[in-house]
Amino acid sequence: xxxxxxxxxxxxxxxxxxxxxxxxxxxxxxxxxxxxxxxxxxxxxxxxxxxxxxxxxxxxxxxxxxxxxxxxxxxxxxxxxxxxxxxxxxxxxxxxxxxxxxxxxxxxxxxxxxxxxxxxxxxxxxxxxxxxxxxxxxxxxxxxxxxxxxxxxxxxxxxxxxxxxxxxxxxxxxxxxxxxxxxxxxxxxxxxxxxxxxxxxxxxxxxxxxxxxxxxxxxxxxxxxxxxxxxxxxxxxxxxxxxxxxxxxxxxxxxxxxxxxxxxxxxxxxxxxxxxxxxxxxxxxxxxxxxxxxxxxxxxxxxx
Numbered sequence: 070x071x072x073x074x075x076x077x078x079x080x081x082x083x084x085x086x087x088x089x090x091x092x093x094x095x096x097x098x099x100x101x102x103x104x105x106x107x108x109x110x111x112x113x114x115x116x117x118x119x120x121x122x123x124x125x126x127x128x129x130x131x132x133x134x135x136x137x138x139x140x141x142x143x144x145x146x147x148x149x150x151x152x153x154x155x156x157x158x159x160x161x162x163x164x165x166x167x168x169x170x171x172x173x174x175x176x177x178x179x180x181x182x183x184x185x186x187x188x189x190x191x192x193x194x195x196x197x198x199x200x201x202x203x204x205x206x207x208x209x210x211x212x213x214x215x216x217x218x219x220x221x222x223x224x225x226x227x228x229x230x231x232x233x234x235x236x237x238x239x240x241x242x243x244x245x246x247x248x249x250x251x252x253x254x255x256x257x258x259x260x261x262x263x264x265x266x267x268x269x270x271x272x273x274x275x276x277x278x279x280x281x282x283x284x285x286x287x288x289x290x291x292x293x294x295x296x297x298x299x300x301x302x303x304x305x306x307x308x309x310x311x312x313x314x315x316x317x318x319x320x321x322x323x324x325x326x327x328x329x330x331x332x333x334x335x336x337x338x339x340x341x342x343x344x345x346x347x348x349x350x351x352x353x354x355x356x357x358x359x360x361x362x363x364x365x366x367x368x369x370x371x372x373x
Contacts (some may be wrong), residue, residue: 080159081155084155084206087206088206090207091207104139106119107119107136108143112144130312131261132262134211136213140198164217165196165221166197169193169196170189173189177235179235181282211264212264218252219256222256234251256271262303268300268349271296274294275288275292276289296322345359
């Protein structure tokens with residue numbers, strides 16, 4: 070951490086700048102109004118309802134992880150809640166940047182005869198300064214916490230597979246670190262609170278981990294059942310009629326083009342949760358969106 074204090078200062082400055090733009094009303098927080106209204110309503114009345122409406126309405130969705138975080142920070146720090154928000158988000162992105170920098174440097178040093186010192190830094194900076202990152206941090210979205218953790222998670226999966234390919238005689242478990250387990254446990258146990266789509270990651274990754282004998286059959290079943298049970302618990306204890314209507318209308322009829330398009334859309338956007346579906350008017354009555362989704366879905370499977 071001390072060696073990389075300059076990187077931390079850059080990350081901290083960026084996160085602080087984006088957060089303060091919203092905090093001082095220089096930028097509209099979009100969905101952040103909704104999340105803060107729920108948190109404030111709970112602190113005042115002990116009720117998890119949307120306080121941005123009058124009278125307060127039920128929450129729109131079960132995935133309110135950032136709301137629980139805001140409730141905790143506002144209860145502890147009051148008006149200075151944003152200090153905890155900035156610190157936590159900055160530390161999460163610092164973890165990702167340091168891990169990505171290390172991975173990229175390894176690849177360059179092992180696969181190239183010359184060193185490119187500036188390339189790892191540029192590649193590490195792209196996700197942080199991406200528009201989606203600016204949006205989710207400044208709007209206090211669930212992804213502000215979940216996104217860097219997912220980046221770290223995928224990066225570590227890549228590192229473990231690469232290390233195994235370089236040392237085929239070693240087992241996968243020899244390359245797994247305690248920090249990898251903590252991140253995995255967080256995503257398994259709390260990922261659904263931040264994004265229900267995290268189940269789409271947990272099921273295939275844990276299935277692959279079992280096939281490669283990284284985890285036991287019991288751990289795989291537990292990892293799949295826990296988020297599903299968490300979702301069931303939320304449905305029983307959180308009032309969200311909008312989500313109930315949405316889930317009840319879901320149909321997995323593969324012969325329906327609309328549902329087929331939704332499935333492809335999810336597959337073709339494995340990391341960006343914000344742009345998970347194309348606008349309905351995008352190239353309407355044209356086969357181009359379907360071709361794009363089929364192509365990206367194919368590349369995604371090839372990559373796996």
